[in-house]
Amino acid sequence: MTVCLRVYPDRDPQLVAVDADIPQVSVLDLGVTRGDGVFEVLTVVDGRPQAVGPHLRRLANSAAMMDLPPVDLELIGQAARRVADAEYRAGQAHELLVKVVVTRGIEDAAPPSCTCWVVAFPNPDHSRERREGIDVVTLDRGFPHDIAARAPWLLAGAKTLSYAVNKAALREAARRGADDVLFTSSDGYVLEGPSSSLLARFGTRMWTPATAQGVLRGTTQGSAFEYLGRRGFATGEALLRAEALEQADALWLASSSRLIAPIRTLDGRALSVDHGLTDAMNEALLARTE
Structure with missing residues (x-):
């Protein structure tokens, strides 16, 4: 069973299964x-959506960067x-994902109106990656690190539906025998x-x-x-040179679906894995409330 709601901010009822x-x-x-749209993916543990506020704020920020019509965050949160x-309740799955999608809607529609839907589905089992770690390669994104300030129209920092480049990067990682990618800027x-x-x-210190x-x-x-x-x-946040990672005591990739996965190799170089801190972070994340 896959549960999906269409969101209609200007209609009644506003949420339609x-x-x-x-x-x-x-x-x-x-x-x-x-x-032409934006999205978010929320983790759900035992029926509890996690970090709802941060996800909705990020959704609103992405929508604003793309000049989309305003989104009703309260309604999307309800959905x-x-x-x-x-x-x-239907599947009793321990971990789920909820995906929120907002598009610009029908081309040349008058008045403009977004299309929005929210769907829940089981989260794949990521226990191995959390436990054993992942192999990661660095790939050049092709832009300098200050591209967001120099060219805001490129939408760096917005979570858009345009994921073709990201998927191409993951396929390249697979060709190199790796699980995931860490992007670097053209200036290192x-x-x-x-x-x-x-x-x-x-x-x-954790950066x-x-x-x-x-x-x-x-x-x-x-x-x-x-x-x-x-x-x-x-x-805190920091400007990190790629070569500085060689001095790190441990590295992780964090995401809503996989949570905290330690990086065990980076570009083929074996790294130290802090299993104790990894387990502690994941336990804390799984125990979160909204």
């Missing part, structure tokens, strides 16, 4: 024809909670993964690449930093 196996989006929708509860700074944030530990580089603000990374702060770690 639909069959996820039947097409619901027009072939003229700009999300389909041009990837996320409803589909999470319905899917959990560390950025992010196609769908993840980097955590880098240097002693009792993530600066969002000013056009890096998407990580919701899972943010929750991990809250936990690490309670553990006594200094946390």
Whole structure:
């Protein structure tokens, strides 16, 4: 069973349950024809959607960057909670994902109106990656680290539906025998993964690449930093040169679906894996409430 709600901010009822196996989006929708839209993916543990506020704020920021019509965050939050509860009750899955999609809607529609839907589905089993770690390669994103300030129209830092480049990067990683990618800027700074944030530990300091580089603000990374702060770690954003990672005590990729996965090799170089801290972060994340 896949639970899906269409969101209609200007209609009554505003939330309509639909069959996820039947097409619901027009072939003229700009999300389909041009990837013109934004999305978010929330983790759900035992029916509890996690980090709802940070995800919705990031959705609103992405929509604003793309000049989309305003999105009703409260209504989308209601939809996320409803589909999470319905899917959990139907399948009793321990971990679920809720995906929120907002597109620009039908091309040349008057007045302009977004298309929005929210769908819940089981999260694949990521226990092996969390336990054993992942193999990662660095790939050049092709832009300097200050591209967000120099060319904001490139939408660096927005979570858009245009994921063709990210998927191409993951296929390249697979060709190289790796599980995931860590993007670097053309001038040698560390950025992010196609769908993840980097955590880098240097002693009792934990850094993530600066969002000013056009890096998407990580919701899972943010929750991990809250936990690490309670553990006594200094946390923050930093401009990290790629070569600085060689001095890191441990590296992780953080994402909503996989949570915290330690990087065991980077470009074929074996890294130290802090299993104890990895387990502690994942336990804290799985125990989160909204």
